[in-house]
Amino acid sequence: MTAYLEFKSVSKQFPGVKALDDVTFSVQSGEVHGLIGENGAGKSTLLKILSGAYFPSEGAVYINSQAMDFQGTKDALDAGVAIIYQELNLVPEMTVAENLLLGHFPRKKSGFIDFKTMKEIASKELSYILEEIDPDQKIKNLSIGQRQMIEIAKALLHNADIIAFDEPTSSLSDKETIRLFEIIKNLQKAGKAIIYVSHRMEEIFKICNTVTVFRDGKKIETFTDMSKVDHDILVSRMVGRDIKDVYSYRQREQGQTVLEVKDLMGPGLAKPASFSLKKGEILGFFGLVGAGRSELMRLIYGAEKHSGGAFYLDEEQMKINSPRSAIEKGMFFCPEDRKDEGIIPIRSVNENINISVRRHSMKAGLFLDKKKERETTDSFISKLQIKTPNRDKDVGSLSGGNQQKVILARWLAEDVKILIMDEPTRGIDVGTKNEIYQLMYQLTEEGKSIICVSSDLPEVMGVSDRLIVMRDGEIVTSFERDEFSEETILSKALPDKAEN
Amino acid sequence: MENTNAIKPVNPAVKVIRNLWENSGMLVIFILLFIILSIFVPYFFTWRNMIGLGLSVSMVGMVACTMLFCLASGDFDLSVENIVAFSGVTAAVVINATGSIFIGVLAGVLGGGLIGIINGTIIAKAGINALITTLGMAQIVRGMAFIVSGGSAVGITNMAFFNLGNGQFLGMPNPIWITIICFVVFGVLLNNTSYGKNTLAMGGNMEATRLAGVAVDKIKIMIFTIQGMMAGFAGVVLASRMTSGQPNTSIGFSLDVISACVLGGVSLSGGVAPIQGAIVGVLIMGTVQNAMNLMNIPTFYQYVVRGVILLIAVLIDRFKQTNTKN
Numbered sequence: 001m002t003a004y005l006e007f008k009s010v011s012k013q014f015p016g017v018k019a020l021d022d023v024t025f026s027v028q029s030g031e032v033h034g035l036i037g038e039n040g041a042g043k044s045t046l047l048k049i050l051s052g053a054y055f056p057s058e059g060a061v062y063i064n065s066q067a068m069d070f071q072g073t074k075d076a077l078d079a080g081v082a083i084i085y086q087e088l089n090l091v092p093e094m095t096v097a098e099n100l101l102l103g104h105f106p107r108k109k110s111g112f113i114d115f116k117t118m119k120e121i122a123s124k125e126l127s128y129i130l131e132e133i134d135p136d137q138k139i140k141n142l143s144i145g146q147r148q149m150i151e152i153a154k155a156l157l158h159n160a161d162i163i164a165f166d167e168p169t170s171s172l173s174d175k176e177t178i179r180l181f182e183i184i185k186n187l188q189k190a191g192k193a194i195i196y197v198s199h200r201m202e203e204i205f206k207i208c209n210t211v212t213v214f215r216d217g218k219k220i221e222t223f224t225d226m227s228k229v230d231h232d233i234l235v236s237r238m239v240g241r242d243i244k245d246v247y248s249y250r251q252r253e254q255g256q257t258v259l260e261v262k263d264l265m266g267p268g269l270a271k272p273a274s275f276s277l278k279k280g281e282i283l284g285f286f287g288l289v290g291a292g293r294s295e296l297m298r299l300i301y302g303a304e305k306h307s308g309g310a311f312y313l314d315e316e317q318m319k320i321n322s323p324r325s326a327i328e329k330g331m332f333f334c335p336e337d338r339k340d341e342g343i344i345p346i347r348s349v350n351e352n353i354n355i356s357v358r359r360h361s362m363k364a365g366l367f368l369d370k371k372k373e374r375e376t377t378d379s380f381i382s383k384l385q386i387k388t389p390n391r392d393k394d395v396g397s398l399s400g401g402n403q404q405k406v407i408l409a410r411w412l413a414e415d416v417k418i419l420i421m422d423e424p425t426r427g428i429d430v431g432t433k434n435e436i437y438q439l440m441y442q443l444t445e446e447g448k449s450i451i452c453v454s455s456d457l458p459e460v461m462g463v464s465d466r467l468i469v470m471r472d473g474e475i476v477t478s479f480e481r482d483e484f485s486e487e488t489i490l491s492k493a494l495p496d497k498a499e500n
Numbered sequence: 501m502e503n504t505n506a507i508k509p510v511n512p513a514v515k516v517i518r519n520l521w522e523n524s525g526m527l528v529i530f531i532l533l534f535i536i537l538s539i540f541v542p543y544f545f546t547w548r549n550m551i552g553l554g555l556s557v558s559m560v561g562m563v564a565c566t567m568l569f570c571l572a573s574g575d576f577d578l579s580v581e582n583i584v585a586f587s588g589v590t591a592a593v594v595i596n597a598t599g600s601i602f603i604g605v606l607a608g609v610l611g612g613g614l615i616g617i618i619n620g621t622i623i624a625k626a627g628i629n630a631l632i633t634t635l636g637m638a639q640i641v642r643g644m645a646f647i648v649s650g651g652s653a654v655g656i657t658n659m660a661f662f663n664l665g666n667g668q669f670l671g672m673p674n675p676i677w678i679t680i681i682c683f684v685v686f687g688v689l690l691n692n693t694s695y696g697k698n699t700l701a702m703g704g705n706m707e708a709t710r711l712a713g714v715a716v717d718k719i720k721i722m723i724f725t726i727q728g729m730m731a732g733f734a735g736v737v738l739a740s741r742m743t744s745g746q747p748n749t750s751i752g753f754s755l756d757v758i759s760a761c762v763l764g765g766v767s768l769s770g771g772v773a774p775i776q777g778a779i780v781g782v783l784i785m786g787t788v789q790n791a792m793n794l795m796n797i798p799t800f801y802q803y804v805v806r807g808v809i810l811l812i813a814v815l816i817d818r819f820k821q822t823n824t825k826n
């Protein structure tokens with residue numbers, strides 16, 4: 001069988017970085033080809049080249065043995081390439097049929113849109129994928145999973161022969177995931193060449209025939225026989241060293257209870273939540289998407305108003321009804337969604353760091369102490385090794401890891417008692433991850449306490465002293481570090497089989 | 501290519517000009533425009549005309565100071581022109597009724613502030629779009645101006661009040677001094693206080709700013725309140741210059757103010773608001789208008805020219821931005 005899609009010695013050079021380095025690999029028709037690798041390994045650059053968004057610096061993409069010269073995403077689309085991204089490109093206020101045919105509306109002779117034909121085409125296309133959706137339904141009324149199916153239908157409508165999925169299950173429910181896998185299997189039978197990018201190892205094993213590992217922009221290895229590989233082999237190829245290095249957990253002293261949350265209720269929680277946090281402790285929170293982890297954190301931080309329950313800080317009851325009130329008590333929050341809730345992208349590193357702490361250093365109660373602010377910024381740039389050309393650079397142009405460091409610096413400039421970190425290392429490379437974990441140990445050794453929320457189980461298991469599991473908006477159970485086991489934690493986090 | 505550029509010795513003068521062009525292109529354009537007009541337009545570069553020019557931009561200048569904060573936070577206010585009319589009329593009526601200039605001025609300013617508080621509260625607390633809120637408020641306030649005045653101009657009997665708008669200090673009319681003071685005060689507020697920095701942060705990312713512990717609702721209400729008070733004060737100054745409160749004055753003034761700010765490089769989506777940009781924007785708008793008057797260009801054409809200038813300025817800015825990105 002000849003390869004349908006081939007990358008031949010493809011490289012992509014950005015100023016100062018080689019994002020892809022001499023990558024050669026191929027995908028056959030009827031193959032599901034998994035791509036795995038750490039963030040920054042080059043997977044997304046590869047997809048962008050395939051989609052026509054980037055032009056390779058060297059080498060070329062071949063489809064059906066023909067070298068492609070994509071000048072833009074439209075050329076790739078015309079050549080039969082469809083990419084299903086994590087972030088979906090649908091217009092929420094338009095109907096399913098309109099979205100499917102956007103840009104290609106059938107017209108009547110008069111020039112007006114032929115709604116009848118449009119609906120027919122849409123229904124026909126949907127019948128392959130997901131019969132129960134009404135083509136007149138608005139996209140905004142569909143679940144994320146259903147929207148993803150619409151994207152796939154759109155790809156099929158454009159006669160795509162090459163379909164690439166970029167982390168397709170990250171926001172899907174279990175049921176929707178099963179559905180998606182069925183569809184992928186059908187596409188495979190229909191002879192499509194499929195690329196499947198995912199961090200989730202178990203999915204790779206479930207649906208891929210072939211898997212290629214990337215690291216630092218290079219192709220490391222392609223495994224064509226999935227029975228000969230296992231989780232550990234893939235991880236060691238991905239990381240290039242022993243995985244235990246990343247967390248390098250260290251035992252630390254812990255003191256008395258600092259924070260006690262009692263019967264907290266609010267939006268996103270199904271049952272009142274209670275737990276306590278000790279001085280010097282790293283308390284992990286684990287749960288699947290929709291388990292209510294982030295919602296609980298937002299309630300604790302006052303970002304969302306709680307409807308019941310109480311907080312005790314050092315055994316004294318306190319009121320928290322806004323982020324500001326939490327901050328005044330020494331409790332700080334690094335949000336999950338750094339770009340939308342953490343940084344102010346167009347403002348400088350200096351301003352992003354000083355936005356909160358400056359209220360302690362105002363001159364005459366009104367004017368900024370710019371000299372002191374610059375000193376604060378400079379000291380954190382060197383202490384946390386924030387990689388930025390200068391302190392006046394806009395934060396939006398820094399890498400994810402450095403943006404996270406800027407947010408950390410913002411809080412470390414304050415007198416921290418409790419730090420809530422929601423997905424502290426999402427989208428951050430291994431090296432920086434390790435730096436952040438080290439910083440977490442160091443902070444707790446100084447007597448601060450940390451709540452670490454993550455959907456990355458190895459991460460919460462790697463760094464936490466204690467772990468609380470959440471499921472469907474309630475706290476299910478908690479584990480001490482010596483009880484940690486991937487299996488038991490996952491089984492607690494997964495919805496009960498009986499309920500499905 | 502970048503390397504060859506770096507190695508080639510660059511004339512320091514060229515470097516300074518390039519730097520100036522990149523950082524404050526509009527200032528360069530204004531200076532060039534000013535020189536050209538001084539050479540080619542008779543009477544343009546005379547003290548008398550300069551004073552006239554200053555007076556003509558003083559109103560827009562004052563309100564641009566506070567509109568700058570509105571734009572910086574990612575909102576805008578379309579009700580300022582009506583507040584100008586309302587406050588002018590209110591001041592006139594109150595001065596005539598009480599005989600006290602102080603109470604009259606205070607009534608005008610506080611009246612504007614009250615409208616601002618309502619604007620800000622609706623926008624911040626109920627989360628209604630600023631366009632709709634201030635557009636609705638604009639109608640209400642214009643109506644109020646007519647109601648308070650009874651539909652016609654209210655002449656002011658207390659002559660001392662006219663000093664505010666027509667008096668001079670060190671040879672320069674008071675409104676120009678007031679505008680200069682406003683730019684200094686609000687420039688300091690924007691760059692040297694947490695009020696200003698938080699405003700810019702809100703325009704850059706509202707949710708992140710809220711989670712960083714900034715009382716965003718309070719600041720938003722404050723921005724609109726100060727905006728209302730400033731528009732009210734501008735209305736009082738205008739009433740003093742016209743010696744009466746006019747209920748139908750200043751139509752189109754809100755958009756003049758916003759245009760001037762945008763012309764100077766203030767971003768409509770918030771987060772970027774250089775005060776020097778607002779100053780230059782106000783000056784360019786005023787200078788062009790002034791020169792057209794001197795050249796006897798008919799009013800109808802003046803509208804067209806002003807619109808064209810605004811569009812060209814924004815296009816140049818966009819062109820510059822895409823250039824620096826590549």
